[in-house]
Amino acid sequence: MKKINLLGATGSIGTQTLDIIESNPELFTLTAMSAGRNMKKVSEIIAQFKPQLVSVMEKADADRLQAEFPNVKIVHGDEGLIEAAVGIEADVLLNSVIGSVGLKPTLAAIAAGMTIAIANKETLVAAGDLVVQAAKRHQVPLVPVDSEHSALFQALNGENEKRITQLIITASGGSFRDLTRDQLQHVTVEQALAHPNWSMGNKLTIDSATMMNKGLEVIEAHHLFAMPYDQIECLLHKESIIHSMVEFEDTSVMAQLGSPDMRVPIQYALTYPDRIPMANAKRLRLDEIGKLHFEKMDFERFRALSFAYDAGREGGTLPTAMNAANEVAVQLFMEGRIPFMKIEDIIEQMMDQHQTISHPDLEEILETDRVTRKKVYGIVK
Numbered sequence: 001m002k003k004i005n006l007l008g009a010t011g012s013i014g015t016q017t018l019d020i021i022e023s024n025p026e027l028f029t030l031t032a033m034s035a036g037r038n039m040k041k042v043s044e045i046i047a048q049f050k051p052q053l054v055s056v057m058e059k060a061d062a063d064r065l066q067a068e069f070p071n072v073k074i075v076h077g078d079e080g081l082i083e084a085a086v087g088i089e090a091d092v093l094l095n096s097v098i099g100s101v102g103l104k105p106t107l108a109a110i111a112a113g114m115t116i117a118i119a120n121k122e123t124l125v126a127a128g129d130l131v132v133q134a135a136k137r138h139q140v141p142l143v144p145v146d147s148e149h150s151a152l153f154q155a156l157n158g159e160n161e162k163r164i165t166q167l168i169i170t171a172s173g174g175s176f177r178d179l180t181r182d183q184l185q186h187v188t189v190e191q192a193l194a195h196p197n198w199s200m201g202n203k204l205t206i207d208s209a210t211m212m213n214k215g216l217e218v219i220e221a222h223h224l225f226a227m228p229y230d231q232i233e234c235l236l237h238k239e240s241i242i243h244s245m246v247e248f249e250d251t252s253v254m255a256q257l258g259s260p261d262m263r264v265p266i267q268y269a270l271t272y273p274d275r276i277p278m279a280n281a282k283r284l285r286l287d288e289i290g291k292l293h294f295e296k297m298d299f300e301r302f303r304a305l306s307f308a309y310d311a312g313r314e315g316g317t318l319p320t321a322m323n324a325a326n327e328v329a330v331q332l333f334m335e336g337r338i339p340f341m342k343i344e345d346i347i348e349q350m351m352d353q354h355q356t357i358s359h360p361d362l363e364e365i366l367e368t369d370r371v372t373r374k375k376v377y378g379i380v381k
């Protein structure tokens, strides 16, 4: 029986993780969890899965929950998030919070020797070197949950990593893939949130529309697979059937395919290196799909992707600043306070202004994150 502490339990990945736990009660149990503000859903999850510890964002919500569930330990805030990660002994931390707020709990779980199933890409972007070094030091596996990285991880199974020539990350293109930059000027939040292939949380869907999501994933891949940026390619593939590929020195390419269903990579992260049947899954029928399409990635059209390569190549605190700028800009766009195209401008401006620290410690990373967020709010006022 694998004990799972789940951060971000009411989000898209969190909900699908709970599906997998529910379908396999003899294999998995939920020991602790965190959530934000969706208290109705939190109550339902506690009643059904009976975790021992629950963390929520606000103290008032925590007090109400404690009255409702006197036998569950209820905590809140940033400290509560860390408790949800490590306060109850477990085998796996599945971290699916959105944003760099996931960094501290991840580091705490690594120090506690837990396997990390990582869906929280911003943590690897903001502090990839620190997280990977800590995982090595504590001999803790970092297992990817993101579909592209799970595909790469699966394609690398049993391979000699020295023989890799390229990681090829596929991109669906997001909700605006067929629009020109001119047409992007007046797009709305509702249009941005309508992703053609994947049903995901709002932040991730906006990141897909700007292509920053793919940029974050390039940096994530760099850290997870110790691969130089020159050997990480992105390929536009609108059907999202090939989830990513690895090319080797003999020109062989290994790909992982499947219907777009996030439960597959989530479950694989929990059962690795084994596999188990997937409840209610749609099997891949290539004869029904017929054709798959591929296009070269246009860096002029998707500027955010080139920002991410630039930030990744420079390293240090620049990816931290880029990520913080993006997180706030996406929030401001969703609140209707800036137009879509302003997201890129804000990221570019914050990267230009940032003085990179080459080998930052945790405090310097957290400070970069704080200062950049503050600056973005400053320019929008």
Ligand code: MN3
Residues within 6 Å of the ligand: 146, 147, 148, 217
């Ligand atoms: Mn992805």
